[in-house]
Amino acid sequence: MSAPDPEVPPGLAWVGVSVRAGGRLIVDDLTLAVPAGAVLALVGPSGCGKTTLLSLAAGLLAPTRGRVERRCARVACLFQDPRLLPWRRARDNAAFGLRCLNVPRAQRRARAQALLETLGLRPEDGDKFPAQLSGGMRQRVALARALAIEPDLLLLDEPFNALDPARRRDLQDLVRREVTARQVTAVFVTHDLGEALRVSDHVAVMAGTPGRLVHLAPGLGRAPDRGPTVAEDSLAPALLALGAHPAVRAVFGPVGGAPLVSCPSIRS
Numbered sequence: 001m002s003a004p005d006p007e008v009p010p011g012l013a014w015v016g017v018s019v020r021a022g023g024r025l026i027v028d029d030l031t032l033a034v035p036a037g038a039v040l041a042l043v044g045p046s047g048c049g050k051t052t053l054l055s056l057a058a059g060l061l062a063p064t065r066g067r068v069e070r071r072c073a074r075v076a077c078l079f080q081d082p083r084l085l086p087w088r089r090a091r092d093n094a095a096f097g098l099r100c101l102n103v104p105r106a107q108r109r110a111r112a113q114a115l116l117e118t119l120g121l122r123p124e125d126g127d128k129f130p131a132q133l134s135g136g137m138r139q140r141v142a143l144a145r146a147l148a149i150e151p152d153l154l155l156l157d158e159p160f161n162a163l164d165p166a167r168r169r170d171l172q173d174l175v176r177r178e179v180t181a182r183q184v185t186a187v188f189v190t191h192d193l194g195e196a197l198r199v200s201d202h203v204a205v206m207a208g209t210p211g212r213l214v215h216l217a218p219g220l221g222r223a224p225d226r227g228p229t230v231a232e233d234s235l236a237p238a239l240l241a242l243g244a245h246p247a248v249r250a251v252f253g254p255v256g257g258a259p260l261v262s263c264p265s266i267r268s
């Protein structure tokens, strides 16, 4: 299967990648490219190799065969668990990556505070410790920490899973807005087809053992009628169309019924 858009140079590409671990093949001959500045969602059942692809993209794992091409200098990650330092205030957590880059203290604190506020926290929240923040606020701090280093590649591994539906929607829109504004190339792992369509420009469906790419579809991330959020009336038909594809139906089962945006879990 080829790149989502051969006209745009890839920010990231897995080329003929196979990964063998624990004595077995877990990803088999996978080729997929993300155009620079685009968002790719990886969806598929548990164990099909989505996180393995992220680890390859992060440079934490080397493929057994094939290669990973990255045109990026700085990689940032966002996980389901915000992984904040409990003894540091929100502002200092957000500034943590800048500290590693030797940005002077006053400068990194000012930049972190400004980012926290851009991401919807109140000025006084910067002084709070993680335990004093809600789950959604903690995830915003983690996002600020990721964006503070001005990454050109952002890897997101199920970052919204721990949030309730309203916060989840807010964070999806926030991530999409920030990634677009900063022209960051992003790869986003999710189990939710609706979420994948809402946030991404391209949706890659994986399946099987070893994991393979079974379908590529456009996402709604850059839909021309997209405002700050994707309208439900564009999401529903896109979800139905994606769910109607035989390869996707084979993975997810029938996608339909109400509510459409709440897709069946594909973990089981």
Ligand SMILES: Nc1ncnc2c1ncn2[C@@H]1O[C@H](COP(=O)(O)OP(=O)(O)OP(=O)(O)O)[C@@H](O)[C@H]1O
Residues within 6 Å of the ligand: 021, 022, 023, 026, 044, 045, 046, 047, 048, 049, 050, 051, 052, 053
């Ligand atoms: N270091 C390793 N050694 C052995 N097996 C591994 C290793 N890393 C991953 N695996 C196996 O490879 C398969 C793919 O794992 P991976 O975490 O990439 O899947 P995934 O699609 O992200 O799953 P999930 O949706 O549950 O997070 C799984 O069966 C996993 O147990």
